[in-house]
Amino acid sequence: MAVQHWSPSSWRERKALQLPAYPDAGALQAVEGRLSSLPPLIFPGEITQLKARLAAVSRGEAFLLQGGDCAESFDELGQMPVESTFRVILQMAVVLTYAASCPVIKVGRIAGQFAKPRSSDTETAQGVTLPSYRGDIINGAEFSADVRTPDPQRLLTAYSHSAATLNLLRALAQGGFADLHRVHGWTADFVRRSPQGERFEELADRIDQSLAFMEACGFDAAKAPQLHAVEFYTSHEALHLHYEEALTRHDESCDRSYGASAHMLWLGERTRGIEGAHVEYLRGIDNAVGVKLGPAARPEDVLALLDRLDPNHEPGRIVLIARMGSDKVADALPPLLSAVRDAGRTPVWCCDPMHGNTVTSSNGYKTRDFGRILDEVRGFFAAHRQEGTYPGGLHFEMTGQDVTECRGGAQALGDEGLAERYRTACDPRLNGSQSLELAFLVADVLRSRGR
Ligand code: PEP
Ligand code: CO
Numbered sequence: 001m002a003v004q005h006w007s008p009s010s011w012r013e014r015k016a017l018q019l020p021a022y023p024d025a026g027a028l029q030a031v032e033g034r035l036s037s038l039p040p041l042i043f044p045g046e047i048t049q050l051k052a053r054l055a056a057v058s059r060g061e062a063f064l065l066q067g068g069d070c071a072e073s074f075d076e077l078g079q080m081p082v083e084s085t086f087r088v089i090l091q092m093a094v095v096l097t098y099a100a101s102c103p104v105i106k107v108g109r110i111a112g113q114f115a116k117p118r119s120s121d122t123e124t125a126q127g128v129t130l131p132s133y134r135g136d137i138i139n140g141a142e143f144s145a146d147v148r149t150p151d152p153q154r155l156l157t158a159y160s161h162s163a164a165t166l167n168l169l170r171a172l173a174q175g176g177f178a179d180l181h182r183v184h185g186w187t188a189d190f191v192r193r194s195p196q197g198e199r200f201e202e203l204a205d206r207i208d209q210s211l212a213f214m215e216a217c218g219f220d221a222a223k224a225p226q227l228h229a230v231e232f233y234t235s236h237e238a239l240h241l242h243y244e245e246a247l248t249r250h251d252e253s254c255d256r257s258y259g260a261s262a263h264m265l266w267l268g269e270r271t272r273g274i275e276g277a278h279v280e281y282l283r284g285i286d287n288a289v290g291v292k293l294g295p296a297a298r299p300e301d302v303l304a305l306l307d308r309l310d311p312n313h314e315p316g317r318i319v320l321i322a323r324m325g326s327d328k329v330a331d332a333l334p335p336l337l338s339a340v341r342d343a344g345r346t347p348v349w350c351c352d353p354m355h356g357n358t359v360t361s362s363n364g365y366k367t368r369d370f371g372r373i374l375d376e377v378r379g380f381f382a383a384h385r386q387e388g389t390y391p392g393g394l395h396f397e398m399t400g401q402d403v404t405e406c407r408g409g410a411q412a413l414g415d416e417g418l419a420e421r422y423r424t425a426c427d428p429r430l431n432g433s434q435s436l437e438l439a440f441l442v443a444d445v446l447r448s449r450g451r
Helices: 025-037 044-058 079-100 153-174 180-186 195-216 241-246 277-284 299-309 329-342 370-387 432-449
Strands: 063-068 104-109 122-125 128-131 232-237 248-251 256-259 264-267 288-293 318-322 348-351 393-397
Touching: 025 153, 025 241, 044 063, 044 104, 044 256, 044 288, 044 348, 063 079, 063 318, 063 348, 079 104, 079 153, 079 180, 079 195, 079 432, 104 393, 153 232, 153 241, 180 195, 195 432, 241 248, 241 277, 264 277, 264 318, 277 299, 288 299, 299 318, 299 329, 318 329, 329 370, 348 370, 370 432, 393 432
Parallel strands: 063 104, 063 393, 104 232, 232 264, 264 288, 288 318, 318 348, 348 393
Antiparallel strands: 122 128, 248 256
């Protein structure tokens, strides 16, 4: 049934933070018109399926793994960046499945993660002030007046990049690459030589042996589709409301609107004001909706958001993504967990151990420490144990590539090492081997919880 007093454009009557000021309103409108005539990137049935999977997470029967770039970049479209991120998410998921013996729901920050909230509207360098870089869907990172001016044509480029990325992801998920019989082939060369690469190869050997054993017992693997393909979902921050509105579609079968730009959309920490435009848009669409919660979130804010975004208590609709900081999680998270539990709500609770742990290195790089990331994950699990609630998932900024953006880990990357391959378009990401290392450490935590 349609949502009351809502339309894809009703957000326009609210205050919209973090949106760019386009110099040419006519050009923006023309692009919106074009986008609204293009095919949806995803289908409503997939949204229903993801919500069913998330409902299982909220019951404690599955685990959510969400990860990808902080910001995708138009320059990075190609098979390699997408495939390398996809394969590391598969590896992490296999490690966690093996550890916890529970299904892992895989959601990428991918195929649409192009818009970034910024703490300042402008940036000044050598006496020149220009608009801040807000992600490739809005402007370019290069510090020149021309490139920093918001350009609506970028919305169309974002759409076509998302479509191409999603096409590749669907091929990778369904076309044989993700077959469990090929688990050895998922490890990138630079990871293979690392301790966690070796540990993964051992796990892959065990999976091979299990499959061979089951097949020797007469189990027909050819008839088990879940061994040959994976479900992989997409997500991004629903920040650019002009883009999201233009990609909103109507599902006649249930008279509901859905965001056709990704399976799951989330609300950022800076745009989750209850009366703001972003909440207004998200309340009306049928997708799974994430909500980032920083250490300043109060229990009453969270309950009000749940009432507004999920008045019907729909299973699998909401994922609360706590991003407290390793030093704050123990104090800030439990009051939210208990308030939500006492209100009879059962959202998925997910931990983003990245955004509360960003620091600047001695040589000026925005970075994060592997140890603090792991500490926040541990704090998240501890808070849930204390409150008797279920720690349902993890949300990472990561890439499959061999970048040097986060410090620490088995590679013991220090400040000097950051300069080598620091490539992110926004926040620092875990590289392929740090991601896998973290998955093994989280697996140990999950195992020790004893499901
Ligand atoms: C992000 O996920 O990249 C982000 C900006 O997060 P948050 O809204 O939690 O700061
Ligand atoms: Co980020």
